[in-house]
Amino acid sequence: xxxxxxxxxxxxxxxxxxxxxxxxxxxxxxxxxxxxxxxxxxxxxxxxxxxxxxxxxxxxxxxxxxxxxxxxxxxxxxxxx
Amino acid sequence: xxxxxxxxxxxxxxxxxxxxxxxxxxxxxxxxxxxxxxxxxxxxxxxxxxxxxxxxxxxxxxxxxxxxxxxxxxxxxxxxxxxxxxxxxxxxxxxxxxxxxxxxxxxxxxxxxxxxxxxxxxxxxxxxxxxxxxxxxxxx
Amino acid sequence: xxxxxxxxxxxxxxxxxxxxxxxxxxxxxxxxxxxxxxxxxxxxxxxxxxxxxxxxxxxxxxxxxxxxxxxxxxxxxxxxxxxxxxxxxxxxxxxxxxxxxxxxxxxxxxxxxxxxxxxxxxxxxxxxxxxxxxxxxxxxxxxxxxxxxxxxxxxxxxxxxxxxxxxxxxxxxxxxxxxxxxxxxxxxxxxxxxxxxxxxxxxxxxxxxxxxxxxxxxxxxxxxxxxxxxxxxxxxxxxxxxxxxxxxxxxxxxxxxxxxxxxxxxxxxxxxxxxx
Numbered sequence: 001x002x003x004x005x006x007x008x009x010x011x012x013x014x015x016x017x018x019x020x021x022x023x024x025x026x027x028x029x030x031x032x033x034x035x036x037x038x039x040x041x042x043x044x045x046x047x048x049x050x051x052x053x054x055x056x057x058x059x060x061x062x063x064x065x066x067x068x069x070x071x072x073x074x075x076x077x078x079x080x081x
Numbered sequence: 082x083x084x085x086x087x088x089x090x091x092x093x094x095x096x097x098x099x100x101x102x103x104x105x106x107x108x109x110x111x112x113x114x115x116x117x118x119x120x121x122x123x124x125x126x127x128x129x130x131x132x133x134x135x136x137x138x139x140x141x142x143x144x145x146x147x148x149x150x151x152x153x154x155x156x157x158x159x160x161x162x163x164x165x166x167x168x169x170x171x172x173x174x175x176x177x178x179x180x181x182x183x184x185x186x187x188x189x190x191x192x193x194x195x196x197x198x199x200x201x202x203x204x205x206x207x208x209x210x211x212x213x214x215x216x217x218x219x220x221x
Numbered sequence: 222x223x224x225x226x227x228x229x230x231x232x233x234x235x236x237x238x239x240x241x242x243x244x245x246x247x248x249x250x251x252x253x254x255x256x257x258x259x260x261x262x263x264x265x266x267x268x269x270x271x272x273x274x275x276x277x278x279x280x281x282x283x284x285x286x287x288x289x290x291x292x293x294x295x296x297x298x299x300x301x302x303x304x305x306x307x308x309x310x311x312x313x314x315x316x317x318x319x320x321x322x323x324x325x326x327x328x329x330x331x332x333x334x335x336x337x338x339x340x341x342x343x344x345x346x347x348x349x350x351x352x353x354x355x356x357x358x359x360x361x362x363x364x365x366x367x368x369x370x371x372x373x374x375x376x377x378x379x380x381x382x383x384x385x386x387x388x389x390x391x392x393x394x395x396x397x398x399x400x401x402x403x404x405x406x407x408x409x410x411x412x413x414x415x416x417x418x419x420x421x422x423x424x425x426x427x428x429x430x431x432x433x434x435x436x437x438x439x440x441x442x443x444x445x446x447x448x449x450x451x452x453x454x455x456x457x458x459x460x461x462x463x464x465x466x467x468x469x470x471x472x473x474x475x476x477x478x479x480x481x482x483x484x485x486x487x488x489x490x491x492x493x494x495x496x497x
Binding site: 003006007010013014017018020021026029030033036037040043044047048049050051052055056059060063064067068070071072074075076079080081 | 090093094097100101104105107108112113114116117120121123124127130131134135137138142143144145146164168169172173176177179180183184187190191194199200201
C-alpha cells in the first residue's frame, strides 16, 4: 500500500464526488458518477481488495452508469440545482 | 512533528471516508432534484464500503489468494501474510445490494416523472397541494 | 433548508472525526478485526475446501447462507422493477417508422397503418431514430461474443483468481446490454425475451436453494457440501470445491437475468418497444 498513490487517488475521488452532485446537467452528473465509481475501484485495487474492486468495476462503472443514463434519457436532462 | 506525521499516516483513510459520508448525506438532504438524491445515496454506500475495506488491510501482507497452491503438498499458511478476507466478503454483498436499490429507486423516479411531469421536489409538492385543496400543509 | 442541512452534516462530520481518533491504526495486524475469526479462515481454507481464493471459499461455503439470501434480494429487486413499471400497450402509436433494407430509405406511416411483421425487406425502427451506423453495429457484433466468453471464464476460474459468480454474471449481462444499445431493443427482445430472463432469474435462485436442499436430503446439514460427496463420487474436500462451482453458476445466472430485466424495464419506461 503506497501511501503517496493512495493520497492522490483519494483526492481525485473527493473531487469527483463533489462534481457529481454539483453539475446542473443530469447526463453530466451520471458520467461523473461513473468516473467516481472507477476511481474507487482503483483505490480498492491498491489496498489489495481485488474481488471487491472487480465487482465495483463491472457494477459501478458499467451497469450502474447505464441505468442512470437510461433513466435520464426517459425523463428530463435539465435541472435547476 | 514525527508523531504528527505518523498520526496522519495511520488515519487518513478514515478522514476521507468521513468527508465522503458528509458529501453523500448533504446531497440526500439539501438537493431538490430526485436523481441528485439518488447519486448522493450511492456515494454514501461506496464510502461505507471504503471504510470496511480499509479496516481489513495489513502492512506488508499480500492478496487473499493462497500462493503456490498447485501440486504442492500442504505447507504452513500464516495468517499474518494475507490481508483479512472477511470484510471483502461482506462488501461484495453490499455492492450488489446497492445496484439493486439503484434500479428500484430509478424506477420510482421515472414513475413520479410520468405522473407529475417534473423531477424537482418543490414543484412536485406544489402540484400535490394544488390537487388536494384543504390538506394540511407542511412548512418549507 | 440548505443552510440547516449544511450545519447538520458539518456537526455530524465533526462528531465522526472525534470518534475516528480511537480507531485502530491502518495496517495494524493486531487490530480486533483481524484476530478473532479470520485467521481460522485463512489457515484452514486449503485443507477444508482446496480452493485457493479465500474470498470465494468464504462467500460460497463458510458463509453460503448469506449469499443465498443475497441472490434472493437481487431477484426481488428485478421483480419490484417489473411490478412498478411494466405496462402493456393499449393504444396504437401515432406513426410507425420503417427502414427499407436494400436501399436504406426510411418510411413513415401514420394513423395506425402497418406493414406485416414477417416481411424481409422492411424493418421497424425507433421513433427517436438515429441514422443507421454500420461501424458501431458491426464492431459491437464482433466484440459481444468475446465479452460473453470472458464472463464464462471469470465464473469458472473464480477458485484460483479474483472473480466468481457475481462478477461473471454482471459482465454477461453487460454484454447483452451492449448488444441492445448498439442494435435495436426489438432485436434483443427477439433473442432474449423478457419471459426468458425472468425464468433464468428464478432458475438461478432455485439452483442455489436446490443444492442446499440436496445436501439436506443426502444426510448432511443445509448447505453443508460434505453431503454431496456420495452423489459426486469424490472425497468430501473436492465435493466442497465442486459444489462451490455449482452454486456460483446459479448466482451468475440469476445476476445476468436480473441486470438484463431491469435494463429492459428502465430504458423503455415499461413498454418494451424501443429503448436507448
